[in-house]
Amino acid sequence: MRLDQRAQSDMRKIQLETDVNKHAEGSVLISVGDTRVLCTATVEEKVPPFLRGKRHGWINAEYAMLPRATAQRTGREAVRGKQTGRTMEIQRLISRALRSVVNLEKLGERTVWIDCDVLQADGGTRTAAITGGFLALVLAVDGLIQSGKLTDTPIKEGIAAVSVGKVGTELLLDLCYEEDAAADVDLNLVMTSSGKIVELQATGEEATFSRKEMLDMLELGEKGIEELLHAAEQSLGASWWYVGEEVEHK
Amino acid sequence: MRLDQRAQSDMRKIQLETDVNKHAEGSVLISVGDTRVLCTATVEEKVPPFLRGKRHGWINAEYAMLPRATAQRTGREAVRGKQTGRTMEIQRLISRALRSVVNLEKLGERTVWIDCDVLQADGGTRTAAITGGFLALVLAVDGLIQSGKLTDTPIKEGIAAVSVGKVGTELLLDLCYEEDAAADVDLNLVMTSSGKIVELQATGEEATFSRKEMLDMLELGEKGIEELLHAAEQSLGASWWYVGEEVEHK
Amino acid sequence: MRLDQRAQSDMRKIQLETDVNKHAEGSVLISVGDTRVLCTATVEEKVPPFLRGKRHGWINAEYAMLPRATAQRTGREAVRGKQTGRTMEIQRLISRALRSVVNLEKLGERTVWIDCDVLQADGGTRTAAITGGFLALVLAVDGLIQSGKLTDTPIKEGIAAVSVGKVGTELLLDLCYEEDAAADVDLNLVMTSSGKIVELQATGEEATFSRKEMLDMLELGEKGIEELLHAAEQSLGASWWYVGEEVEHK
Amino acid sequence: MRLDQRAQSDMRKIQLETDVNKHAEGSVLISVGDTRVLCTATVEEKVPPFLRGKRHGWINAEYAMLPRATAQRTGREAVRGKQTGRTMEIQRLISRALRSVVNLEKLGERTVWIDCDVLQADGGTRTAAITGGFLALVLAVDGLIQSGKLTDTPIKEGIAAVSVGKVGTELLLDLCYEEDAAADVDLNLVMTSSGKIVELQATGEEATFSRKEMLDMLELGEKGIEELLHAAEQSLGASWWYVGEEVEHK
Amino acid sequence: MRLDQRAQSDMRKIQLETDVNKHAEGSVLISVGDTRVLCTATVEEKVPPFLRGKRHGWINAEYAMLPRATAQRTGREAVRGKQTGRTMEIQRLISRALRSVVNLEKLGERTVWIDCDVLQADGGTRTAAITGGFLALVLAVDGLIQSGKLTDTPIKEGIAAVSVGKVGTELLLDLCYEEDAAADVDLNLVMTSSGKIVELQATGEEATFSRKEMLDMLELGEKGIEELLHAAEQSLGASWWYVGEEVEHK
């Protein structure tokens, strides 16, 4: 039995609240247990310099934690004058993950910024940011189609992410902070609705693991991804239509 | 009639949700109309170097806006590598305002950090941050007293802040963003529950104003402060007890 | 009686030395008591990006203190790699104040930079910077008109600034450093030659004040402003002509 | 057939030159094909603040590329004033990997710095840095034992790293730059001499992959790791003794 | 004949105004022609970490130009967030030069900061800073002796600095800005009152020079140094006593 009475393969409670920001083209507040991440999508009608004139769009994610998202207050990166390596690593991961399910040519010469700000952290903030960021992206695409700027969805399929870990000899799905801190091995899995892997990062923290353990963790992760994608589909309702479907002009 | 049908002296709807963060010693989500600021209080059992050994506490506020708090996305300060002048000016204001109603000697050698993060901006974010930050501070003091670290409240009285502006020839209470952008004169008022002024900043934006106009704006502001303090008292309930009251050990 | 034998409503000695820099389009060394600020105006024939093509000029002020302007040496901001919040707050104030008395359309698509460098500080450096910066600006405008780049002065009226404070129970005009350090309330007033307020910042330093006290301080400040503007007019001589007067081509 | 006539499962030529720096406690110049990384180990007799007094050592790696390590010159990070996200991500990976095979308690209260500077890049710089960095670390440990500062080796087993990729429909071991740039999927594998995984990062670049493909890539990677560890053992000669062996005082 | 009617071996007019800052332990405003540098000396009763406990003092100089010291406004280093290479090179030169004539052991465990701020630049700012900085240093030493903190002067002899250049085929002493900009060779000479060289930097600007030319420039420089040291002695009056003289307790 886990700290919060979950079984090994249980996800924490998933909540997805959409349209939580009146300015953003898409916005979602995702809660996975006590982890809460505010994700907004901003559509900008230009692309970074290296893509100019290539009839190609771009997706760029940024990630941050509010100072008191954590048990101990963490100093503000803007005050320190730079982002930490951890932050940079995470926002690169989110960006890559979301780009993998978008047809960037169909997106047209525009950038979608995905801002993921952690309001409260309890493990799994990067995976929650990917799952929530994807929903914000879909909502922004919905808006582009409603307004006639796009006629065809650039989104190829759904995507979600989850963590799995090895704590002692147990393999556990969806680690909370205490479990994460105690884990010898930490695996983050990003997967699509068709069951393809987008990113798998398995890391021994001053420890190692076998191929068998990795495969068992992968299996647990797949179960979590399915639940997350189910919740995403429920939450988006009609907007889910834009996930990998040809859109007829309504 | 104003954009949102308010009269000149009407405040927007005030909402104060407490205990919105499981880690912080005090936390409040304040909404004033569509402006939403998440305020957390963190108690740190040490003081900055210039106060060490002086039997004196400190209060330090930080302020930031999420990138998509605004109508257009604003680049992240952590990415640019420094805080803007506007941010620094605002967090200095919040810090000063909160210190003015706290007996820093009674606080003891500890620092309370007040983090004010704007989730959504629609005018008046700095004044909402002061009002919300004060509530987070009171909740943190409540905790210090409940845990026996303090026996007597260091809070001298209540405090709140509001904006007033001159738009065309009209003086308006509690400006929303459109009004603020159109205002010739902008006044921010910070006031205590006993009706004392803590800070008054009246600024002509490429414009000037008379003493009479300033006094009329001050009067409007006082009305807003009263409503804010009333809402604060309702919201804090029993914790309001710690605002300027001698606390007997319970 | 004050430290330096002044009465409550006495200004310190005001000295304004013009044309102290052979390169600048306008330059003034202002002394108010022992506070000495070197102010230069630089005319740049372009505007910041956000104003390009809008037939609109701009005024931008920067402020700094030499390391040993202060009683204790202050580390150089260029060495620390960033400006302090105090510096940013002050230069934003100076910029706003000067823009309030300039018709930016009449200025044409050019920027006037006002650099205010404190050679020696003894209280009231920001207000001296505004007063001195205004004179440097007028001298630069004089040059623009003499050279035929402008035919009509963009300056609407004169402007000056002064501090007032509450020390113990006394209200004092034009605080020197020791008084400023001891003050419970600090008021900075920026006012025009027609008696209009441009900016009023009244701040309780871990203290509060009443409306009555604010009005009394305002009155003291008005007296100081008059003396400063009188000195400014004396100092500028013929160039004062360009303060708010239609200029016939000479 | 690949660009350089290799078969799919062929490594490029591995060269390991030791003791290439007269100052460092350990140093290795590793070449894998045209990729060349200079790795030095520095022993510092103190630990970072968070470990002080915990009878625990630390290993910290830093990574950089010389400006002309790349086909196009890359601007120097010291000139830009910050490390890129890619650099930070890589040095975090190297640090974690090396710590996983070291018993940090046995290392004692000291830090080993591993500096990995890429002299010439042709794909696989991060994996070469891990392999080369490990050798530098072993040489530094050898020195600590020779000088009597350690009596027992803290190194638990050997470690090496290699890249695998999916280019078109082919899975290829040890990608050179052109292959890496063309790859849809990129897998970096860090593995120990006992065949345990330390880190596996499989990333779709705007693409996805199946579990089967991941397992096939893993198998290719294992072959590469074996060859690298064999070369490492040859290169270190007597010093290999310190990899995971109890050391009797000589 | 030169631009300003000087002969080749003429210095510009030298002016040395002492005690120009009421806070600093020593202060001098040096003018050499239109170049004006404000030099202050600050005595700090501690030394940098690398000297702690070594019964050894330190001298550290900093240099900066006000933005409008130059014909075109130069952006403020504090705004750009770093000092330029030119600034760093100059302040290292000033520091080294002043240390060469001070017995740092006799100075005791204290640091003298020499701040050199260029109010107006017209060539030769670094050499004026050395000459002026030395005077500020002597005045600070005078104070240390008057107050009994030192009984014996740590200053070994006088020091001054001057520039010489080759413009076309002419060798010229003490270049003004226009001459400096046109010079093919630029020589900066730092020399003591006993005629010893402290620093000689001769630089071809996209040009070269012969040993003969260097010696001729050196001779011109020596003449300038003598005049500067004579002016320094006149200016310091009784304080010159502390330059290299054993001081009896008065």
Next chain:
Amino acid sequence: MRLDQRAQSDMRKIQLETDVNKHAEGSVLISVGDTRVLCTATVEEKVPPFLRGKRHGWINAEYAMLPRATAQRTGREAVRGKQTGRTMEIQRLISRALRSVVNLEKLGERTVWIDCDVLQADGGTRTAAITGGFLALVLAVDGLIQSGKLTDTPIKEGIAAVSVGKVGTELLLDLCYEEDAAADVDLNLVMTSSGKIVELQATGEEATFSRKEMLDMLELGEKGIEELLHAAEQSLGASWWYVGEEVEHK
């Protein structure tokens, strides 16, 4: 006799290995004793903004030390977020030196970047960087001519640099680190193949020196320069042809 058995006027062993980097347009690994500097030349077909449209090329050098080039590990400038004053001073020196022997008009509107990275330091890194950087430059020019981008060499003559010092009463050529650390006077000499001086920097380190000593040091330096230029000519072989020779199209 010196530490390494050299006579006063002996250079250390000079080694010049060319074409050590497969990407760079020119590359040299220079060793002078145990000092080893990797120099690469990069040709970029554009010039800095201040030269655009002036039919003029540019040469820009950058310098850095690997962290463990030194006896004690030196923190990485990219981690500290800025280059030290020493680094900036050195790269300005290298840039100036190389520009003095290049006809920048003949170079055409292109920039040659010279990157000098110290792999191992044992005194004289800046002078080795100039000597090695010059060879990399010649090799890049060779390439420009071979490819027909230039028909005529822009290089006017050869250049090299060496250090000389006064240690105790001895004058020594080509100081190693221990000698450099003990030296009272340090002279760096940059000279051309026709015996002209490009730069001479003679510095007393808390010491002074006479004109006679400077001339004796200069003479020692000239001997070293000759040996360096001889080695350079041997090393470049046919490419030496491009040093100051009219090139017929081959």
